[in-house]
Amino acid sequence: MSPAWFGCADRARQRDDPMIGSAPHAHGWLLIEHPGPWGIDAPAGCGLDEDVLLLLGRAARAAHWRILLVRRPGRRPVPPQRRWIAVGAAATREGHWRGDGELGAAAEAVRTLSRAGEPAATAGPADPAAEPIILVCTHGTHDTCxxxxxxxxxxxxxxxxxxxxxxxxxxxxxxxxxxxIVLPDAAYYGNLDPGSAVRTVEDHLDGRLDLDRLRGLARFPPVAQAAIAEAHRRLGPLPALAITAGHPEQLEPHRWRVVVAAPAGSWRVIVVAERREPAVLTCRAAAATPATAYLVTAFDPA
Structure with a gap:
């Protein structure tokens, strides 16, 4: 890539686009190992059997999960048997489950993991001391940046x-x-470079969120992500799972109240959504579109 490349990530840095609340809300992730190439819609274009893909898609949509293709950095050879891992966004590390095995069992794992903590037949409890899964988006066909x-x-x-x-x-x-994204904590980080990425993940694993690079905890909706981030800013440093949020209560068309719970107590947080000026948000975008920024306007004891 030419040193003169100036893409959507460069323009977003110039605009100082706010990141908090930008993590796509999901309850879990189904990770399918595939070395590539990846099309724009990676799962649909990876050569999976059409019936299997349809089954997986239905299970993921019903459970509010996301399907991602994964590969090891460096394009290492992939074992002949396709592998998958189902990762639920955990309320606690001990409540998190993973499964791996033949792809035909993945849909059942997603359905089971989306229910009340019951493990799938092909899954076992994650070791709380084990290192988490760290995913880095490198999907150049979708966006060059x-x-x-x-x-x-x-x-x-x-x-x-x-x-x-x-x-x-x-x-x-x-x-x-x-x-x-760091799983199972579902912590999205952005604007990373090699040096800051290592420091950010080290801090995360040591129980401190890098709030300058945090996009949000994806197991919560965007409004709650903003409220939780503010709580971490005021009350931290704390681990990702130390602060939770209830369902946002909409007070006005663009204003919500979120109750967050932390080890020191509970707080009522008012979050306002503001539409920003239209901008070209991806390298492939044909036109400018507005993004949403989430602002905390009040933070009071509950």
């Missing part, structure tokens, strides 16, 4: 945590590349 910025970040993280790091297909928020 994800490949240009994501691949060096994936390599740097893999050098530090070789068993935990995967490149992945589209995570969302291309303009914040390089993007990464």
């Amino acid at each position: 994800c490949a240009v910025r994501g691949r060096p970040v994936a390599e740097a993280l893999a050098a530090r945590w070789p068993a935990s790091v995967w490149e992945c297909s589209h995570l969302g928020g291309d303009r914040f590349a390089a993007n990464a």
Whole structure:
């Protein structure tokens, strides 16, 4: 890539686009190992049997999960048997389950993991002491910035945590590349480079969120992500799972109240959504569109 490349991530940095609340809301992730190439719609174009893909898609939509393709950095050979991992966004590390096995069982794992904590037949409880899964978006067919910025970040993280790091297909928020998510905490981070990525993940694993690079905890909707981030800013440093939020209560068309719970008590947080000026938000965008910024206007004891 030419040193003169100036993509959507460069423009977003110039505009100082706010990241908090930009993590796509999901309850879990189905990760399917596939070395590539990845089309724009990666799962649909990866050569899966059409009936299997339809089954997986239905299960994921019903459970509010996302399907991602993953591969190890460095394009290492993939075992002949296709592998998959189902990762639920955990309320606690001990409540998190993973499964791997033949792809035909993945849909049942998604359905089971989306219910009240019952493990699938092919799954077992994660070891709370084990390293989490770290995904870095490198989906260049979807957005050039994800490949240009994501691949060096994936390599740097893999050098530090070789068993935990995967490149992945589209995570969302291309303009914040390089993007990464730490599972099962469901913590999205953006605007990463190789050096900051290693520090950010080290801090995360040590129980401190990097609020300057945090996009949100994806197991919560965007409004709650903003409220939780503000609580971490005021009450932290705290681990990702230390602060939770109830369902946002809409007070006005663009104003919500969210009750967050932390070890020190509960707070009522008022969050306002503001539409920003239209901008070109991805490298592939044909026109400018407005993004949403989430602002905390009140933070009071409940």
